[in-house]
Amino acid sequence: MEVTFRESWGVLHGLIFGALFLLAFSGGIVGLYSLRPEFLTAEGLKERMGRLKVWVSSMAAIVWATVLSGTYIVYPWYRAKPAEGTTDLSTYPRSLLLSAENTAEWHKFGMEFKEHVAWIAPIAATVVAYVIVVYGPQLVKEPKMRKALMNFFVIAFTAAAIAGVLGAFITKAAPVR
Amino acid sequence: MTTETLLKNGKAAAALLAGGIGAAFMGFITTLSIALPDFSKAYLSWYNPAGPLSGKTTLTVIVWLIVWAVLGKQWQDKDVDFDKIAMIAIVLLLLGILGTFPPFFDIFAPAA
Numbered sequence: 001m002e003v004t005f006r007e008s009w010g011v012l013h014g015l016i017f018g019a020l021f022l023l024a025f026s027g028g029i030v031g032l033y034s035l036r037p038e039f040l041t042a043e044g045l046k047e048r049m050g051r052l053k054v055w056v057s058s059m060a061a062i063v064w065a066t067v068l069s070g071t072y073i074v075y076p077w078y079r080a081k082p083a084e085g086t087t088d089l090s091t092y093p094r095s096l097l098l099s100a101e102n103t104a105e106w107h108k109f110g111m112e113f114k115e116h117v118a119w120i121a122p123i124a125a126t127v128v129a130y131v132i133v134v135y136g137p138q139l140v141k142e143p144k145m146r147k148a149l150m151n152f153f154v155i156a157f158t159a160a161a162i163a164g165v166l167g168a169f170i171t172k173a174a175p176v177r
Numbered sequence: 178m179t180t181e182t183l184l185k186n187g188k189a190a191a192a193l194l195a196g197g198i199g200a201a202f203m204g205f206i207t208t209l210s211i212a213l214p215d216f217s218k219a220y221l222s223w224y225n226p227a228g229p230l231s232g233k234t235t236l237t238v239i240v241w242l243i244v245w246a247v248l249g250k251q252w253q254d255k256d257v258d259f260d261k262i263a264m265i266a267i268v269l270l271l272l273g274i275l276g277t278f279p280p281f282f283d284i285f286a287p288a289a
Contacts, residue, residue, distance in 0.1 A: 076226030116277035
């Protein structure tokens, strides 16, 4: 059993950072949804708000770690070009996928979509975290603001989920080794 | 007796709209780099190992942060039409996703 240096980064990027963001989403959206005066006492709001601020700020940090590690560490290994005449493409995932008709779409559609759409997630998640940290308990009195934040959060999750699912399939077809 | 001071909604509106503009810019620059591959290779490869993706994403973050700083300053002590701005921001976010969707941006690819 062996995990290479590059595979370790792939795991950190997708299975740890990426998956953590996706798993944490439900906690964040429920926290936001339940910021309603009819659900909370003053004491409950204080306790809930502190936790929510830490939760969504951590989520924003994690999704930034995901896209930065993906773009600047894992992706260069994925797109590295093999030297002229190389026949074993197993360490050149992009070239490997493009070398066969039945796998080329994993790059042309899968990777092209994943590498770009993923960057919408940290932007949207940062906006949500910022507004929650700045407005805090006032959000209980701002239903329109809460609704807008939940929409942003859902879109951040959707972008991250698209990238995560495509990343899993691409890694299955042509792992970064 | 204490009186509670509520924050104006301008800061939140600025953050949302800037986020929408940032996402839409990501969609725009992705589509532009497909439409103009020579431009993309020449001017967007800011970090060669990652290729043009490095320029597209860094430029997006710069645009997003500048727009956020400008709008945030303009609206920090104001109440704005939050519903309208939030709706525009969400439409822009969705346009950003559309701009990164290969069947969409491939429409603009030069004929081979």
